[in-house]
Amino acid sequence: MDNAANLENSEQRVLSIDLFRGVVMFLLIAEATGFYDLLIVPAFEGTFVHAIGLQFRHHPWNGLRLWDLGQPFFMFISGVAMYFSYNKRWEQGERWGDSLLHALKRSLLLFSLGWAIYRIVPVEDNPHGAFLYDMLPQLAFASLVAFLIMRRSVVQQLTLAFGLVVITELLYRLWVMPGFDQAFFPGHNFGSYIDRLLLGGLSGGHWVAFNIVPSTAFVIWGVLAGRLLRRSSPPARKIRTMLVIGLGGVAAGLAISLFTPIIRHICTSSFVILSGGFCLFSLALAYWLMDVRRMRKGTPFLVAVGMNPLFIYFFAQTGGADWLRQVAVPFSRGLFGWAGEWPAEVATALATLALMWGLCYWLYRRRIYVKI
Numbered sequence: 001m002d003n004a005a006n007l008e009n010s011e012q013r014v015l016s017i018d019l020f021r022g023v024v025m026f027l028l029i030a031e032a033t034g035f036y037d038l039l040i041v042p043a044f045e046g047t048f049v050h051a052i053g054l055q056f057r058h059h060p061w062n063g064l065r066l067w068d069l070g071q072p073f074f075m076f077i078s079g080v081a082m083y084f085s086y087n088k089r090w091e092q093g094e095r096w097g098d099s100l101l102h103a104l105k106r107s108l109l110l111f112s113l114g115w116a117i118y119r120i121v122p123v124e125d126n127p128h129g130a131f132l133y134d135m136l137p138q139l140a141f142a143s144l145v146a147f148l149i150m151r152r153s154v155v156q157q158l159t160l161a162f163g164l165v166v167i168t169e170l171l172y173r174l175w176v177m178p179g180f181d182q183a184f185f186p187g188h189n190f191g192s193y194i195d196r197l198l199l200g201g202l203s204g205g206h207w208v209a210f211n212i213v214p215s216t217a218f219v220i221w222g223v224l225a226g227r228l229l230r231r232s233s234p235p236a237r238k239i240r241t242m243l244v245i246g247l248g249g250v251a252a253g254l255a256i257s258l259f260t261p262i263i264r265h266i267c268t269s270s271f272v273i274l275s276g277g278f279c280l281f282s283l284a285l286a287y288w289l290m291d292v293r294r295m296r297k298g299t300p301f302l303v304a305v306g307m308n309p310l311f312i313y314f315f316a317q318t319g320g321a322d323w324l325r326q327v328a329v330p331f332s333r334g335l336f337g338w339a340g341e342w343p344a345e346v347a348t349a350l351a352t353l354a355l356m357w358g359l360c361y362w363l364y365r366r367r368i369y370v371k372i
């Protein structure tokens with residue numbers, strides 16, 4: 001655990017990073033409460049509520065919803081934070097070898113946490129080794145790769161990031177193994193073949209472990225965004241740069257989607273580049289709000305979650321949310337049971353989310369930050 005300055009004493013801290021992480025993590029942990037499921041019950045089908053609820057479900061295959069951006073956003077902002085963290089270490093005199101050892105330990109712990117979540121809460125229709133589909137093992141690999149090239153030039157980092165995307169595109173398009181030669185068809189593509197070969201089965205949701213390769217680009221782009229934010233250039237120029245590049249990413253992703261479908265399940269090139277553009281747009285907005293306009297009133301609500309992202313994610317995914325739900329049920333049922341089943345369930349989900357946020361806020365107020 002590390003102690004850090006709180007919001008009131010954070011003049012040197014780039015608070016847009018904490019806000020960005022806070023928004024992403026708040027939405028991610030809300031899933032564990034079951035709240036999103038309540039928005040897509042059959043009674044709401046065809047309504048605006050149902051349409052909103054669908055945005056918190058992955059697209060079945062070819063298309064994009066808000067929920068598909070969750071992992072790209074988290075990996076991207078992790079890369080931004082990495083750049084600040086390691087450069088601070090180097091400015092304080094830490095040797096590269098010591099930083100490498102820290103990066104290795106961090107990646108091993110992230111990988112182990114992803115495995116632990118899978119063992120504690122296994123998904124029945126997934127093969128052995130399906131924990132590789134999870135965000136944490138993919139972040140473990142991507143973070144290590146991003147660290148190893150962090151001191152390289154911008155051109156070299158961009159070349160590697162886009163190279164991984166291009167290699168993935170070529171492997172899916174050129175793979176000719178019988179039964180797995182349909183580039184963008186669920187269960188019959190290159191990624192599915194690798195899963196069948198290495199994991200002995202396929203994901204029930206058509207996810208593939210090979211996503212660990214193209215998704216590395218998100219962390220590398222995050223590192224480059226951190227490099228931009230850390231420059232001494234005027235904030236307006238930084239925001240303009242992020243918006244222009246972000247717009248280029250969105251435009252390029254949509255253009256590529258004309259011949260390569262946007263598929264989150266296998267991280268196609270169009271999906272990765274389109275998501276990267278949205279990542280930069282979102283960071284530019286957070287930076288403008290928090291570090292330029294300094295609109296910080298009320299932001300501890302989300303910053304508190306963003307300061308302990310790995311802790312609350314692991315807590316929510318390993319039964320912590322279910323435990324807090326049991327605490328909330330007697331009260332939510334007692335207060336809202338008269339209104340019917342659905343309102344009582346909504347109250348329970350929101351109460352559970354409030355308790356998880358309260359836990360983060362309790363840690364935040366005591367300056368307790370679980371970091372690896």
